[in-house]
Amino acid sequence: MRILAAGDHFVGPDLLEQALHAELDGAEVSGLRLPWPVEPFGPVGGVEEASGTEQQVIEALDGATVSVTQMAPFTERVFESNPQLRLVAVGRGGPVNVDLGAATRAGVAVTYAPGRNAAAAAEYAVGMMLAAMRRIPASDSELKQGRWRGDLYAYPDAGIELDGTTVGLVGYGAIGRIVARVLRAFGATVLVADPFADPADVRDDGVEPVELDDLLTRSSVVSLHARLTPETKHLINADKLALMPHGAVLVNTARGGLLDYAPLPDALHSGRLGALAVDVYDTEPPPADWPLHEAPNVVATPHLAGATRQTAHRAAGIVAAEVGRFARGEPLAHVANPDVLDRQS
Incomplete structure (x- = not known):
């Protein structure tokens, strides 16, 4: 052979x-x-x-x-x-x-x-959540440039914890299930929106199955783990972003096409979206004039979740x-x- x-x-x-x-x-x-x-x-x-x-x-x-x-x-x-x-x-x-x-x-x-790559991608997604919620990359960069950002300890700029926070997972395959297990260990309340997941199995994992709009309305952190299909393209768009709590954190380590990137810069500048962490993009690599390069509170990595x-x-x-x-x-x-x-x- x-x-x-x-x-x-x-x-x-x-x-x-x-x-x-x-x-x-x-x-x-x-x-x-x-x-x-x-x-x-x-x-x-x-x-x-x-x-x-x-x-x-x-x-x-x-x-x-x-x-x-x-x-x-x-x-x-x-x-x-x-x-x-x-x-x-x-x-x-x-x-x-x-x-x-x-x-x-x-x-x-x-x-x-x-x-x-389920374990790798799941760990990375949780890492991206923490990086965005606590502004780890930005504060690291500032310190290395000689700026001590003590003001980030001030209440309006302080981050949030996973412990006690409601996190919504859009998609509950092999990666989503590992993410849910890790988040529960942190003390988070986990919601799942996945039309293909058996609600009884989801509940057995200690996670609550909900519809997508309910998940977006209730979650302070939303992480995408769905497959990209014609039905899920731009699943999270401007209308869906508007359902999220003011200042919520959005994470996409799955597929760029799940997310409509066009409304994200305005959502970040206005504070409607508190932070964004992305590892995948609608165009890879994103162009030099990508609007999110200038948006606040963005953590962006070059498609490394499975690496x-x-x-x-x-x-x-x-x-x-x-x-x-x-x-x-x-x-x-x-x-x-x-x-x-x-x-x-």
């Missing part, structure tokens, strides 16, 4: 190769390193979030029947150029760098790696395990296009 390990500067081809050799004896593995995250991902050949070029992948496959990757673009052109390909294992929460329709037409099974070494190892292990199952003829764990399996059998 010839396998292409199409890695990058986070989940490197060497890491993928190690995981594959631990799973399989005698596999022939070749490597390709793509430029992400040194260079941002973007649309490539019809897929929305990929790194590198179609031609790089076509040439690197060179007869491989299996590929493991995180960011390589698997497009219709790639599948047409490699008719021998039978499996693409993607080390992400969803195979957004794969043209799933083209893969299905080509008879290629596509798997993915749900939950591989832990454990996540990289976990992703490599999950895709290697799928290749092992494929090689042994066992059922695959996370298949995005299961109809293909009937055609392969």
Whole structure:
């Protein structure tokens, strides 16, 4: 079996190769390193979030029947150029760098790696909440520039605690559940709005299921953890922001498209929004003239929520395990296009 390990500067081809050799004896593995995250991902050949070029992948496959990757673009052109390909294992929460329709037409099974960064993203979200609520980055920057901001201890500028605060989570998947558990340990009251979550399961976690508008009205801190779909695009817009308590904190470490960024500068300048913490954007990276660069009380980081070494190892292990199952003829764990399996059998 010839396998292409199409890695990058986070989940490197060497890491993928190690995981594959631990799973399989005698596999022939070749490597390709793509430029992400040194260079941002973007649309490539019809897929929305990929790194590198179609031609790089076509040439690197060179007869491989299996590929493991995180960011390589698997497009219709790639599948047409490699008719021998039978499996693409993607080390992400969803195979957004794969043209799933083209893969299905080509008879290629596509798997993915749900939950591989859940712990990392959850911890980061809580860190962003604390950073925004207590103005940690701003005060750090001021001190390093020689300014002692004792005035931030004054009551009007003092932060708020998680203990006793109501925090609303929009979305309650693997990441949201970990965030809720951590917040409850801090002493926060946690509300959840997720139409796909079982209310009984939510209550069993010690969390209150509510509708979105109720969550926004009652929460001093709101954190987004939903998937981006046509239905959730700009889920939080100007009308929804108006429901939030004056001075509330908003956190987005999920997907940029969940949030309409246009009304945020005015909301921050007016104090309607007390602070904003974002790790994802409608355009990545945001432009130099991005209005939020000049807005007060903004914590902004360059899409780092999932960036832990454990996540990289976990992703490599999950895709290697799928290749092992494929090689042994066992059922695959996370298949995005299961109809293909009937055609392969």
